Amino acid sequence: MVKLYSYFRSSASYRVRIALQLKGLPYDYLPVHLVQGEHLQGAYASAQGDALVPRLQTDDGVLLSQSLAIIEYLEEAYPQSPRLLPAAPLARAQVRALAQMVACDIHPLNNLRVLRYLVHELHSSEEAKNAWYQHWVRSGLQAFERQLALLAQAHAQAGLAPSRYCWGEAPTLADCCLLPQLYNADRFGVPYADLPHILAVQAACQQLPAFARAHPSACPDSA
Numbered sequence: 001m002v003k004l005y006s007y008f009r010s011s012a013s014y015r016v017r018i019a020l021q022l023k024g025l026p027y028d029y030l031p032v033h034l035v036q037g038e039h040l041q042g043a044y045a046s047a048q049g050d051a052l053v054p055r056l057q058t059d060d061g062v063l064l065s066q067s068l069a070i071i072e073y074l075e076e077a078y079p080q081s082p083r084l085l086p087a088a089p090l091a092r093a094q095v096r097a098l099a100q101m102v103a104c105d106i107h108p109l110n111n112l113r114v115l116r117y118l119v120h121e122l123h124s125s126e127e128a129k130n131a132w133y134q135h136w137v138r139s140g141l142q143a144f145e146r147q148l149a150l151l152a153q154a155h156a157q158a159g160l161a162p163s164r165y166c167w168g169e170a171p172t173l174a175d176c177c178l179l180p181q182l183y184n185a186d187r188f189g190v191p192y193a194d195l196p197h198i199l200a201v202q203a204a205c206q207q208l209p210a211f212a213r214a215h216p217s218a219c220p221d222s223a
Contacts, residue, residue: 008219011180021210023081031221098174106140148197
């Protein structure tokens, strides 16, 4: 059985939990408390260069880091499970692009170590830190919404049915990335009620048990 080193509020860990649940893969959950700095201590910090979460230990005992790389490993190692990337090369690129809009454009500006640097090193106030967070998440979600709208237009022009999720009729890597970012947006009061494509995807995902089982509130370390 694979092992997942995770922190319940880590959106990157949340992505991997969603992927594991969608694929129906059992795993051991090993909590690593980021706020208390457990990821920077002892064997955990020395076992992987980035000393971050998530980290997946494979059945062979190999440690993998970086959420998108982990999810693509799961996709390739367990191809018989529900697929998180479409078969067609163009569609796969479109899904990866959506995922990277979250993982590469939105999230890096707003993760815990960046927010701590703003406060402790640049002496930003709590109000300034929250304004930073809200600005970059809001602008990133607006860009994501525009991309969903363009994809919907392209699908309509090609005579394809509207997508229920970010791409197509089943959750993909893109949905694994979007829902955790929306969870964080809610925590920090970032508005997105005016983004209809995102709201529709969120509603569709929230109907699936896999997303509920992966939610931070369902994690052992959330108590």
